[in-house]
Amino acid sequence: MKSQNRTVAEQVESLFRCNATPVDLAHDVIDRASECIGLNAFVSLDPDHVVTQAKQSDLRRRRGRPLSPIDGVPIAVKDNFLTQDYPTTACSNVGPGGQPNEDATVVANLRAAGAVIVGKTNMHEWAYGATNTYSRFGATINPHNEDCISGGSSGGSGAAVAAGIVGAALGSDTGGSVRIPASACGVYGFKPSYGRASRHGVLALSWSLDAPGLLSSSIDDIPLLLPYFLGVDKRDPTTSNAKPFSRVQNIDDFKxxxxxxxxxxxxxxxxxxxxxxxxxxxxxxxxxxxxxxxxxxxxxxxxxxxxxxxxxxxxxxxxxxxxxxxxxxxxxxxxxxxxxxxxxxxxxxxxxxxxxxxxxxxxxxxxxxxxxxxxxxxxxxxxxxxxxxxxxxxxxxxxxxxxxxxxxxxxxxxxxxxxxxxxxxxxxxxxxxxxxxxxxxxxxxxxxxxxxxxxxxx
Amino acid sequence: MKSQNRTVAEQVESLFRCNATPVDLAHDVIDRASECIGLNAFVSLDPDHVVTQAKQSDLRRRRGRPLSPIDGVPIAVKDNFLTQDYPTTACSNVGPGGQPNEDATVVANLRAAGAVIVGKTNMHEWAYGATNTYSRFGATINPHNEDCISGGSSGGSGAAVAAGIVGAALGSDTGGSVRIPASACGVYGFKPSYGRASRHGVLALSWSLDAPGLLSSSIDDIPLLLPYFLGVDKRDPTTSNAKPFSRVQNIDDFKxxxxxxxxxxxxxxxxxxxxxxxxxxxxxxxxxxxxxxxxxxxxxxxxxxxxxxxxxxxxxxxxxxxxxxxxxxxxxxxxxxxxxxxxxxxxxxxxxxxxxxxxxxxxxxxxxxxxxxxxxxxxxxxxxxxxxxxxxxxxxxxxxxxxxxxxxxxxxxxxxxxxxxxxxxxxxxxxxxxxxxxxxxxxxxxxxxxxxxxxxxx
Incomplete structure (x- = not known):
């Protein structure tokens, strides 16, 4: 990925200024993913499908009708979020089975905003481990040192963001599964308050502890994506009182x-x-x-x-x-x-x-x-x-x-x-x-x- | 108890019109309890203490400063509500032990409104049974037929109200323990929504199912007493969103x-x-x-x-x-x-x-x-x-x-x-x-x- 388009914030800016098209970003992703294949960050990624999504976004942008500021931004998705285009395996030999062919609410929200869903990232089996050393697809490598673990369970997302394949990736967090690989791989990892982000379509590890979250290349990426996470979802009753995202104020003094x-x-x-x-x-x-x-x-x-x-x-x-x-x-x-x-x-x-x-x-x-x-x-x-x-x-x-x-x-x-x-x-x-x-x-x-x-x- | 002062509503009216004093009502309770001793409705009742409370109420009323409309109204309390004046045994040989010498929130609210706490009523051991046949003080008898059970676990409260000893009595309800004796003894029994009435100081049976409630002689007694049940109590976090009691509207059409x-x-x-x-x-x-x-x-x-x-x-x-x-x-x-x-x-x-x-x-x-x-x-x-x-x-x-x-x-x-x-x-x-x-x-x-x-x- 070109260095000026590494973060979601930079991508949004480049797209807005027409310094890059969604198809450019898609090709950056595909090229970089190919260079970094040894990290084992992705478990499914279909280049044709990525380009097809990007072309649709291109068309919307050329007509002056992007769906949102992130229309065309590539996003990777942990393999325990249901996706209608990619299979969902939880990186286990025991798949979820019988799941509906639909997007998790967060994925659906991002897709409806025009995000390009790049592929599914590697994870610790069923998110039941914090090292990303056990996956049916093999371990994920830390981009900073190939002898080191990526941390987990969202290790594929951590490695994909740290290696600059995508600006941001989805993860889920039950005991740190977003924050651990974020820290181990040197990127940002955000877990929302329990009950503010819909868990619908995210395979459970422990439903009273789980939260869907995101890993990103910069702090500014998070407020660009969090609106698609927070708020009421009828399909997840624990969000029944969830406030939608509101603007982040600058705070200088805090305890x-x-x-x-x-x-x-x-x-x-x-x-x-x-x-x-x-x-x-x-x-x-x-x-x-x-x-x-x-x-x-x-x-x-x-x-x-x-x-x-x-x-x-x-x-x-x-x-x-x-x-x-x-x-x-x-x-x-x-x-x-x-x-x-x-x-x-x-x-x-x-x-x-x-x-x-x-x-x-x-x-x-x-x-x-x-x-x-x-x-x-x-x-x-x-x-x-x-x-x-x-x-x-x-x-x-x-x-x-x-x-x-x-x-x-x-x-x-x-x-x-x-x-x-x-x-x-x-x-x-x-x-x-x-x-x-x-x-x-x-x-x-x-x-x-x-x-x-x-x-x-x- | 004199027939015109049987219900709480009648008692409130009589006190307001000075047709009866709190001490009159207290003597009615003591006399009637003595007549009905065979029911085994009460496990503790101290006539002197009842009269003392009533005299204090009398004084407030004579000074024209009653604490509330129910100032002077006698109320009986199930033996699993903590009371600062009477012991609390849960009618078991295994007492609660180590409980603070304080009133349950509902009792404290009623006392602060001037209610006369008459005594503690018999109950099924630890409220863990719906028949009132097992209590360390023996079974409670149904006032309608001495061969029949009172129902439980608030059977003492049911019998005390049905026999006309008191107009109302407190009960607790985990699977019907207020409503069962109310039905079996022919009185009214009300269990509030879970989380609207404080359980603080009510010995638990099953804390996610328990609710403090009341048994009464008439439907009109309930809105007179419910204000002392409903609302936020910091000592019971499940009431953190509890609305206080609001006026009961007349409804003619309901589904x-x-x-x-x-x-x-x-x-x-x-x-x-x-x-x-x-x-x-x-x-x-x-x-x-x-x-x-x-x-x-x-x-x-x-x-x-x-x-x-x-x-x-x-x-x-x-x-x-x-x-x-x-x-x-x-x-x-x-x-x-x-x-x-x-x-x-x-x-x-x-x-x-x-x-x-x-x-x-x-x-x-x-x-x-x-x-x-x-x-x-x-x-x-x-x-x-x-x-x-x-x-x-x-x-x-x-x-x-x-x-x-x-x-x-x-x-x-x-x-x-x-x-x-x-x-x-x-x-x-x-x-x-x-x-x-x-x-x-x-x-x-x-x-x-x-x-x-x-x-x-x-």
């Missing part, structure tokens, strides 16, 4: 809380990068701890496993041994949870939200690193940081699950490069429903950081 | 749906009484069935058992054998439910609400008998109706659970007397949050029925 303490440890390098960012912004960040955070992590895990085993109940009966090994053991573990244990987890969840909202001093955003470490290398079973040895899986969700358990909007922004040349991400979480305010805070911090993204093999 | 079909059978006598009522009102009632109602009943039962076992988790570990036999087996059964089963029940619950709200033709109220049979006799293990043999417990909740699973406001009104001289109740359920409309429909039907309550031994 941050820097979450620290037991259970929130991070590597020295990641910690220093975060401190440096916080030192450079004008707003003050209070530090705060959350008591007994391990019990809330267990609540998140209990709800996740139990809902996933419920969702896959029929598939387990028929095809258990066709799932990957890790997913099999997760699903079996989920079946062993008792109702009383689940209720305990659900009650802890309410308590956790109450702590964040009512017991901490007032905050506009909570600050954490997105990951406690940089992208792990393939084959590493554990990560070491803060005197802990943590499984690579748990190190990926280490901070991210907080936003899902509490239903908060959350964003990962790239803020630094490690000594090993890997990206380091900063996470901000907003108050429930205050997605726009979170974005404006993120934009302010992004600007003050002035981090220039180092795109792989540019 | 009723008469629920019938498999799983909703009733005895011939009860069925005929209901048909007679529906034949005498001007509004039309459509008939409708609910497919596969047994699965929704199972969902209600699963949620109930699981939440109850969760709530009593610690008590079970310490004191299991001190609970009554039935409660022990319920609690053990609840522990065996898996998380996946509970989630299935929770999903069926959403489906059930969707059927009622979106798939039936539009309705203002759903109509059912409150019970499929009249009050069973002590010792009867089963009831026979509509070619079924059903346990006495399940026959009590036969229709009532629908309102709890869907969170609907619901009312039982007495409409007829059986050939055996026992009351027959009609149940109306409104749309969620439309408590006032339900009341106005109930009032219209109550008027057209013109049923005169036959009070025991008047």
């Amino acid at each position: 941050l809380i820097n979450l620290v303490g037991t259970g929130l440890e991070r590597s020295e390098e990641v910690g220093q990068a975060l401190e440096k960012v916080l030192g450079n912004i004008s707003s003050n960040a209070l530090s705060a701890t959350i008591p007994d955070i391990q019990s809330f992590f267990c609540a998140w895990e209990t709800i996740l496993h139990c809902e996933a085993s419920s969702f896959h109940d029929e598939r387990m009966k028929l095809y258990l041994d066709k799932f990957g090994e890790t997913m099999q053991s997760h699903l079996l573990a989920g079946q062993e949870i008792t109702g009383v244990e689940l209720l305990y987890a659900q009650r802890l969840r309410s308590k956790f939200l109450n702590i964040l909202i009512n017991q901490l001093p007032y905050w506009d955003a909570l600050v954490l690193p997105t990951l406690p470490v940089v992208a792990p290398r393939f084959g590493e079973q554990t990560q070491m940081f803060g005197d802990r040895v943590v499984s690579t899986q748990d190190s990926m969700t280490w901070f991210c699950w907080l936003g899902n358990l509490a239903g908060l909007p959350a964003i990962s922004i790239p803020v630094a490069t490690s000594s090993s040349g890997l990206p380091i991400g900063l996470m901000l979480m907003g108050r429930p429903g205050e997605d726009e305010k979170l974005l404006s805070i993120a934009k302010s911090i992004d600007k003050s950081v002035g981090y220039t993204q180092r795109v792989w093999n540019q | 009723l749906i008469n629920l019938v079909g498999t799983g909703l059978e009733r005895s011939e006598e009860v069925g005929q009484a209901l048909e007679k009522v529906l034949g005498n009102i001007s509004s039309n009632a459509l008939s409708a069935t609910i497919p596969d109602i047994q699965s929704f009943f199972c969902a209600w039962e699963t949620i109930l058992h699981c939440e109850a076992s969760s709530f009593h988790d610690e008590r079970m570990k310490l004191y299991l054998d001190k609970f009554g036999e039935t409660m022990q087996s319920h609690l053990l059964a609840g522990q065996e439910i898996t998380g996946v089963e509970l989630l299935y029940a929770q999903r069926l619950r959403s489906k059930f609400l969707n059927i009622l709200i979106n798939q039936l033709p539009y309705w203002d109220a759903l109509v059912l008998p409150t019970l499929p049979v009249v009050a069973p006799r002590f010792g009867e293990q089963t009831q026979m109706f509509g070619d079924r043999v059903v346990s006495t417990q399940d026959s009590m909740t036969w229709f009532c659970w629908l309102g709890n699973l869907a969170g609907l406001p619901a009312i039982s009104i007495p409409v007829a007397t059986s050939s055996s001289g026992l009351p027959i109740g009609l149940m109306l359920m409104g749309r969620p949050g439309e408590d006032e409309k339900l009341l106005s429909i109930a009032k219209s039907i109550d008027k057209s029925v013109g049923y005169t309550q036959r009070v025991w031994n008047q």
Whole structure:
């Protein structure tokens, strides 16, 4: 992709000024995807179909009747969003089966705005893992270092954006699955508040934790795309009170809380990068701890496993041994949870939200690193940081699950490069429903950081 | 109690006109309670304390400064509402333990309005049963026939109101526990919409199904007391969007749906009484069935058992054998439910609400008998109706659970007397949050029925 058209914001501008046509952008995507085939970012991409969509967009634009400012912008879609043109496999040997031939609501919204749906991106099987090392199509490679994982479960989307194949890609996030690959691959990742974006047509992992989100090349891409995510969808009752997207105001003064303490440890390098960012912004960040955070992590895990085993109940009966090994053991573990244990987890969840909202001093955003470490290398079973040895899986969700358990909007922004040349991400979480305010805070911090993204093999 | 002061509405009128003082009413209560001691309706009642409260009310009224229209009105309270003056035992040998010495929100609201809290009424152990045959204080007797049960779990409140000891009494309702004794004892029973009335300080049976409610001598008593039930209470987060009580409008034309079909059978006598009522009102009632109602009943039962076992988790570990036999087996059964089963029940619950709200033709109220049979006799293990043999417990909740699973406001009104001289109740359920409309429909039907309550031994 030509460097001036790398971000969605740049693409929108180029299309508007007729410096590029949708067909130009489509060819850029196809060429770049072909160069980056080794990343294994896409599991389906039909060049002819991409060009056909782009030509239709071209025609609309030449007639002076684009459907929206993003008419002609190429968007990649994680393989757990239903799409009417591409198959949806959840990157598993046990496919969803019997799904209607229709677009997920978010995909339908983007398509109705003229976006060119490029293809489906690789993911961790059924989104049930945060490394993108297990997919029926093989692992996704980190564009910054081929020995490193992309993070998951939306790793294909992370790699596709980081490699400059597309400006933005859809992901889903149950415990960080948008933010983890965004951080590991050095791009932006946004998860809306629970219940503000329709989950209709997005294959569930854990329906009370899942949110559809997006990964992008710049902070400015997010407000261009978020209008197609937020708002009421009759087909997802949890959105019944969802406000549509409203304009992002500039905010200069905001209250941050820097979450620290037991259970929130991070590597020295990641910690220093975060401190440096916080030192450079004008707003003050209070530090705060959350008591007994391990019990809330267990609540998140209990709800996740139990809902996933419920969702896959029929598939387990028929095809258990066709799932990957890790997913099999997760699903079996989920079946062993008792109702009383689940209720305990659900009650802890309410308590956790109450702590964040009512017991901490007032905050506009909570600050954490997105990951406690940089992208792990393939084959590493554990990560070491803060005197802990943590499984690579748990190190990926280490901070991210907080936003899902509490239903908060959350964003990962790239803020630094490690000594090993890997990206380091900063996470901000907003108050429930205050997605726009979170974005404006993120934009302010992004600007003050002035981090220039180092795109792989540019 | 003097016959002109039997209902709360009459008491309010008498107090307003100075035809009676709060102390007069208090003595009426004490005298009548003493006459009716054999019913076993009260588990604690301190005559001196009742008179003391009444004297304070007297003083306020004589100074022309009553706290509200109900200042001085005697109210009885089910023994699972916390009260700062009376002990709260849940009528079990395993008491709640460690509860703060404070009033439940509803009790506090009534006390702040000047109501005289008479004492605590008998109930089925921990509200975990619909017959009022098991209480640490012994069973409650039906005022209409000493061989018959009062129904439960708020049986003491039902008997106290039916016998004319008090005009109104508090109850709680998880699967009909307000409406069942109301119907069995021939009084009115109202359960608000879930989440509109604070459960704070009401000992839980199943927190997602429980609602505090009231039993009363007349339909007009309910709008006099409901203002103290409805509205936001910070100590019960489920009320965070609760509207306060608003004035009940008169409604002449309303759409009723008469629920019938498999799983909703009733005895011939009860069925005929209901048909007679529906034949005498001007509004039309459509008939409708609910497919596969047994699965929704199972969902209600699963949620109930699981939440109850969760709530009593610690008590079970310490004191299991001190609970009554039935409660022990319920609690053990609840522990065996898996998380996946509970989630299935929770999903069926959403489906059930969707059927009622979106798939039936539009309705203002759903109509059912409150019970499929009249009050069973002590010792009867089963009831026979509509070619079924059903346990006495399940026959009590036969229709009532629908309102709890869907969170609907619901009312039982007495409409007829059986050939055996026992009351027959009609149940109306409104749309969620439309408590006032339900009341106005109930009032219209109550008027057209013109049923005169036959009070025991008047």
